[in-house]
Amino acid sequence: MEAAAAAAAAAAGGGCGSGPPPLLLSEGEQQCYSELFARCAGAAGGGPGSGPPEAARVAPGTATAAAGPVADLFRASQLPAETLHQITELCGAKRVGYFGPTQFYIALKLIAAAQSGLPVRIESIKCELPLPRFMMSKNDGEIRFGNPAELHGTKVQIPYLTTEKNSFKRMDDEDKQQETQSPTMSPLASPPSSPPHYQRVPLNHGYSKLRSSAEQMHPAPYEARQPLVQPEGSSSGGPGTKPLRHQASLIRSFSVERELQDNSSYPDEPWRITEEQREYYVNQFRSLQPDPSSFISGSVAKNFFTKSKLSIPELSYIWELSDADCDGALTLPEFCAAFHLIVARKNGYPLPEGLPPTLQPEYLQAAFPKPKWDCQLFDSYSESLPANQQPRDLNRMEKTSVKDMADLPVPTQDVTSDDKQALKSTINEALPKDVSEDPATKSGLLPPPPALPPRPCPSQSEQVSEAELLPQLSRAPSQAAESSPAKKDVPYSQPPSKPIRRKFRPENQATENQEPSTAASGPASAATMKPHPTVQKQSSKQKKAIQTAIRKNKEANAVLARLNSELQQQLKEVHQERIALENQLEQLRPVTVL
């Protein structure tokens, strides 16, 4: 145990030097905490005896404490569950998704504070506190209170990220959001934190895992997810550069695992735009403004966002947040930010006080250079289809990975335009049925905290009319419904209205999801693909005609709407001029009279 403590402390020593060291532990505390941590980490490693040394040897700076032992330990502190929840949140474990040394130590300190009667706050742990008491069978914590610290004679510092402190508050808010939306999620199963350097790693997939179930997240973070906080969350002594390099290597080595886990998480998880979302936003932008390097005017954007059915004050606030240069127009990154905020709001997230860093235009432009895919995909699709029919499926949010996204264009490109339209119309058919029959599954399908799929703003009426226009094809929709009712519901249910453009996507995602995601992937996808050709042969021409007609009407509608808004603006201005003139007249009149 002592060896483990030494190893842990030494590893911890590798990380200090970067960032301020706000958390001071006394010798006794350091000893005790590292012991406890080693115990918990050891338990994670698979055995109390062999665990800690192994963990220490294998990955000195990366030991994490498993949820189980930690939870037991916390319960042994005999604090109320609510307090423990708070502590878990505050220490950052919820945010990072695991208990690294930093989180663990902070948590222990908070437990000590709580046991001393102090409020559970970061400030409480600044002062000297007695060691936390745990009513454990082995009572190791108590036993070790008295042991002298072997390692250092001085106070050991546990620096944590500079951002952590500031982000705690925000984390609390966001964690609360998560909590409200995912009461089933355990406090420990939250996404990892994002140290500033972490953010530079463009791992945006797995975004929605934030909202995935606790079970899904439990195994992944604890083993594979390396806490990048780890080296920093260590005690003093080592060079600052080493942990960063360590981290970099960790990032690289675990990027693959991250893909598999699909659990890239950051403290501003809800404000981070994933690839699919980005794709979707870009498509929507294109629908409003063909030139992606230009901007959308205020009135156009207003009409578009008004369709999201958010209240005007909220939309106004979102605009305020996203229009960084306050020019009354939205460039592509600004538009993405605004759209993302709208989506977040519709999913219940309260709007932030300020624009989150991951939504800043500079960040977005850096993180997402002009997506070249878009061009390829657009070119490959028939021009009869609206440009933004890329099959960004919402379900992919559940299991995003670069791999999947790379796969995505391939199958869709193979589909002919007829197929696409056939598929599209099948979705239209399916839509009213799905929406009507599965309102309950809406919430069930969405993981407890709802994923943030791109929320389509355009109106519902368009789809309804399209559905009416395509009364035939009962077979295809039923098949589609059968094959992936759940998956369809997700895209349909979340947005109350869905643009026609996106109907293509769910069908594709239905067909594609069957391949990667369902258990009977092969047969299922084969089964669904087979009926489609037969279906499309039947009424492809009709559909084509109807599709084109609908599109034309839609475009005309959009143009007229824009015209309408502009005219209304002009009317307002004229009104005001008239009022001004009348005032002037009033002023002049007495003069003439007199």
Next chain:
Amino acid sequence: MAVCIAVIAKENYPLYIRSTPTENKLKFHYMVHTSLDVVDEKISAMGKALVDQRELYLGLLYPTEDYKMFRKLHNSYTDVMCNPFYNPGDRIQSRAFDNMVTSMMIQVC
């Protein structure tokens, strides 16, 4: 000393008004209206350009440093106006505007 900041619409109702707690709002509203009369006089005599308004402002009793304050206020006001969701004539509910006003009042008081 900014005890009170108000933005008045053309129709002479306040789009935004905020005063320090000590000041009686009603009294201030009255003062604002009386000052509006002064502004109206000047406006009717001159053009309607924004720049003129700023000069008008200087032409009133206020000392020059408030010009910066006015400019900040005006910039924030234009930012509010740029928001397409803002209808002219609505109360100004922009948080950024609020923050700016608060900072101004704190800074000068």
